[in-house]
Amino acid sequence: MAVTTQVSEHIKEVQSVIDGSQTSRDEVIAASWTRCIDDYHLDPVVLQEAYIVPHTQLKEHRERLDKLIRTAKYGLDALYHQVADHGYVLMLTDAEGVTVDYQGDASLTWELKKAGLYLGAEWSEARAGTCGVGSCIYTGEALTVHQSDHFDATHSPLSCTAAPIYDVDGSLAAVLDISALHSPEPKASQALTLQLVTSCTRRIEMAALMNTFRKEWIIRLSQSPAFLDVDPECAMAVDAEGRIIGMTHSTQRLLSRIKGNNWRQPRVLLGSLISDFFNLDINELPALSRALPTEERLLATIHGDLWFAHAIAPQPSSIRRRKKVVSGSLASLYGDDAKMADLAIKATTLSMSDLPLLLNGETGTGKEFLAKAIHESSSRKSGPFIAINCAAIPESLIESELFGYADGAFTGARSKGKRGLIEQANNGTLFLDEIGDMPLSLQARLLRVLAERELLPVGATKAIPVSFRVLAATHKSLPELVKNGSFREDLFYRINGATLTIPSLRERSDILWLAETLITKLVDRTVCVSASAGYILERYDWPGNIRELENMLQFALAFCEGNELLPEHLPEQLLNPKRLTSRETESAGGTLEVLEACDWNISKAAKVLGVDRSTVHRRIKKAGIKRRYDTD
Template identity: 55%
Template sequence: MAAAAAHQHIHEIETVALGAASRRDEVVSHSWRRCIETYRLDPSRACEAYILPEPRLREHRQRSEDLIRTARFGLETLHGQMAGQGYVLLLADALGVTVDFIGDPTFDNQLRRAGLYLGSEWSEPRAGTCAVGSCLATGEALCIHQSDHFDLTHTPLTCSAAPIYDTDGTLAAVLDISALRSPEAKISQNLVLHLVSATARRIELANLMASARGEWVIRFSRSPEFLDVDPDGAVSLDASGRVAGLTHAAQKLLAGAVGADWRDPGAVLGRPIGDFLQLGLDDLPDLTRDRPSESRLLAGRDGNRVFAHAIAPPRASPRALKPMPSALPPALADLSGGDPAMDTLLAKAARLARAPLSILLQGETGTGKEVLARAIHRSRGDAKPFVALNCAALPESLIEAELFGHAPSAFTGASAKGRAGLIEAANGGTLFLDEIGDMPLSLQSRLLRVLAEREIVPVGALKPIRLDLSVISASHRDLGALVRQGAFREDLFYRLNAATLRLPPLREREDLNWLIERLGGGAKLDPAARAALLRHSWPGNVRELRNALELGAALAEGGTIRLADLPEALSEAPAGPGPQTWPAPEPALTPEPALTPEPPEPSGRDEAETLRALLLACRWNVSEAARRLGCDRTTVHRRMRRLGLAQPQ
């Protein structure tokens, strides 16, 4: 780039970073600001392409071997479509490292110098604004064309990239098409961007179909003509009709149907498909190829419609599918007594434990977030350190020294020998940041840089320390809401929640009896005490249950816990469902009059009659009853069993 043009490019980046309006796409101007404010990159300092040493590249490729195998045919097909036009294809992992590559060997030297080569790292902290790095940062397909690039050495390139999401909703890789030279107009790359996006979508579909053997798969399309041959997205369902896996397009479709954030896989995974679409397990056979494509139309909860194609699992009855046993690591399997939501969450946790991703645990106070974090760590099968830090328990003045450590005599009162921080102590293992939502803003930027650079500089030190650790964070607060309020950094939020696991509250779990037996320490419960435990709403969740049982065991005489031994909040609880009232059902779809049950009196009989009336109004459609009650389908089933209700034959 000529000196004048280079000066103009640097000046434009600095001006945009100061908040000036830009002619660039919004994704480019946001990335420029991240490069300067978050990664502290200097636009005037050239940063040539970085190629990983062979041993490190081998590690990245080994971790991505399943994805490489699945994606290879898509890459070869796309390269054939672009043959002779000077484009090179890169498949980068979630850290921005190129793990597969197809290019013209005639230009090997030029491609290697430009970083369009196997082993190149294209993360934003390393390379600045670029297609792969910005795609990883935003989760969206995009084109970074010529002077959109932050670094001067990359401005001759044009690069179009699309994300590839795993079946658990996490961003697993980026598919990129780049060229050393191209026409000046960015619009010239629109077709290239479309082709790379379509190929990424097909790779996701292939990955889902390969991983969903033994499960129902529903494929979606906006066009009935392309439904069976080239769908837009797909979702797999477990035996109870819950979302077990999905593609990126399906994640957006389902999240949009209920107004949820598509960036949070936990808002969709593990939930019944009926929460998003007017669909139940019994409806799936009506969506197979036995019916014309144009008649297979589904309505979402938001009113939007989509064509659907259901694929039954091999050798399974089209009307029912028995649960498939899943082998979980003992540390994780020990956390559920058969609750469907917990089983789905633990299966996902077992897969995430093998991936180099940051995990965010969300859930109400007392649901067991640290217990789950330790179980994920133990399921990795090694004796590496697990270091926990409660970000809400330390004064702000101490958190920095606790996290980052300090050099000898770095400040007044500091140890003359220095001290390793908790992050360094966790090196090689797992760092658990509990109540991350309470971390002061002033430290969030330092933590972000640690996660991005994988190195730490202790307070008062000059030399960085390289890190190799897994990060699990947890909060009972809605971090997305904190981001919108300006109380939590958006870039740190997306760095921490590469994957999100949401623990269900105790009141929604079906394995309460199992938890009572497990936490009861072998003590017996008389019927009145057990009934009180089963009907309590447990605002303190598992922690409150454990405390109640420990108190009961301490006060029990003769080894049997009685109602009087339990906390007063339980012994005084009414026999009914407490302060909760049953919403009046909507009118039935049949000519029979709609039933409008009154809130139940504090007796099990009236509660049963109220629920029976609601189920009658819904024609015993449990999914519809759950929707009207505003609760989970499994919660209704649990109440039916407790009250002895069953659909008449």
């Protein structure tokens, strides 16, 4: 009854404000309530639960914001770690209000999803009424929508604090929101939350500017010399002619104040000369580098206001060329195959960061070999590489194997407890193979570890901090598993910072190189692959990929007593015509190639072609092929 009364009172208040009555609500809240009625035609009497967009739409929204999500990842993780213990959820939405990244307590998933504090939730004003994200998008300002500030009484238990993130061109790119299911009643209790979220968005904008304009001059400004090099308030990018080509939002406001312009019109600022705002010429930028003490790097606006400045010179173009160099460990995974070369270039670049990677590929394509090569090319190469096959560990043991257990956690446990595989990966790389087979119950616990960077062993009361890079692999379609509910959507986006797809063996052009590389590992003598055997290896479709190739070679080497691997050493299934890839077996050219590969053994050639011996003879005669010899 109390809840119903509260809802009724809230609806009456909304209606009275719309009618023009005096209110103690903030002006921004009252204005939003009016928009909800006049512009969006929402009815405060009609209560609506949060709306979560379909998975396909969410994927599109995430892809459009992919670069920003990757740029913001470190800042978001650090912020969530600060607020998680206080019951807050962190959401990153795009400019349309759709949540594209999310961090929250996995044990409260049902309640958070119902409240809309979840991945894919849409928080535009037109959809949800007055709310942190939607009102932030409309005003372009950081704000708090606290409890009954919400237009829709469905959301009145929530407290939402949001701040905008602007692109380098001054347009709104995203909104960062910190929300809580429950919070103290006074709105002033969210003051620190507002400060945290605005500070985080400023740093994200700064990182985006630095990443976008590496080859241009960047000028960073601060009113305090102590914070200039660590956390400046403003930053802008300037081209070789001294024109402003990018800026953070605080810079957008500063430049607008200097000129007396509306800060909501960033295009007026872009392309302007730096000298239109500051007493500075482009040739004077080197004087603002770190060669001078911070206190001496002063820059005056055209009105005489002083700022401490730091000019960062353009980075040389050799950085781009260096990214195309494949590291030694990754270069050893392929021969002259173009697809593998492209994969190795991407993997080399991505190995330089701690971005979580998802390795996709058919069974047997070498996902663990790729994961090891990425680890060995990374800054964590001195740490351990711990591989976990999520499909191989019995479900009854997987929790204790992954998380370990405390002393006396259960009957039969070791007296001193046991370190789990995740803890063993500390300061290194954790490789989760076949992650698509991980039970849902364990997915929730893994998500918490990845979000909070700490784990709780079975039976323990104190969490253990951990730091590792996550690489995951699967031969399944994780988006499909998410769609049918067998894989957590939030975990999918947590492990899928970027996807690397490994081509199947049948798609590769370096099969012979790979075969000879494997042979050197399998035997301690020199064995080369004959042209005829190589022809067969290249035309087989390899359903088991590299794993099958290695098994086939082990079989062949068992029968090869000399230094040349011949067709007769190969297993019978390699001669199965149903398993051969593109070949013109019915043409004269195709028949001739098979005959050459089989050393003109008619019976063997007939078996490869899937015909009888008389058909082979007929094709030879029809094509006028001259036989070198003919044996059965």
